[in-house]
Amino acid sequence: MSVREIIKYPEKVLREKTLRVTDCDSKLNKLIDDMIETMYAAPGVGLAANQVGVSKQVAVIDVSARDEKSPLIVLVNPEIVHLEGEVEAEEGCLSVPDYTTVLKRAMKVCVKGLDRNGKPVEIEAEGLLARALQHEIDHLNGILFVDRMGRIKKEFFKKRYAREKMLRG
Ligand code: NI
Numbered sequence: 001m002s003v004r005e006i007i008k009y010p011e012k013v014l015r016e017k018t019l020r021v022t023d024c025d026s027k028l029n030k031l032i033d034d035m036i037e038t039m040y041a042a043p044g045v046g047l048a049a050n051q052v053g054v055s056k057q058v059a060v061i062d063v064s065a066r067d068e069k070s071p072l073i074v075l076v077n078p079e080i081v082h083l084e085g086e087v088e089a090e091e092g093c094l095s096v097p098d099y100t101t102v103l104k105r106a107m108k109v110c111v112k113g114l115d116r117n118g119k120p121v122e123i124e125a126e127g128l129l130a131r132a133l134q135h136e137i138d139h140l141n142g143i144l145f146v147d148r149m150g151r152i153k154k155e156f157f158k159k160r161y162a163r164e165k166m167l168r169g
Contacts, residue, residue: 048139
């Protein structure tokens, strides 16, 4: 296993819809192991494959730091099949360092996909796990959490980002 580099905003690969996985082979499993290690090293509660530069529908999530009962989740080709309710909470992303914002998301979610061996799985979640699932599936569709902010917040974010980038040189 190895820690991979996390691609940061505004890299283009983060904006592209990822490709469906057709084979849960050893190469895919190596990618998944690296993603898990990269997520824990960051540390973060979730990671999508395009955040390490691989355009594949793979995500890993582990919210156990804040919700003990929640296991490590590996999802291949995940799809949201049901959304329910609405809740606001603070959200951030490993690809957008040093920035968080309060965002409205569905409160409950049902997701279908495959596990790392290609076996179908279905996950029903609420709370932080529901938010992480929506966030990572957004990633796989080329959507970042900052895209879901209101227009004015988005303008502020872009200005602040441009300024920090200038200061960093
Ligand atoms: Ni993210």
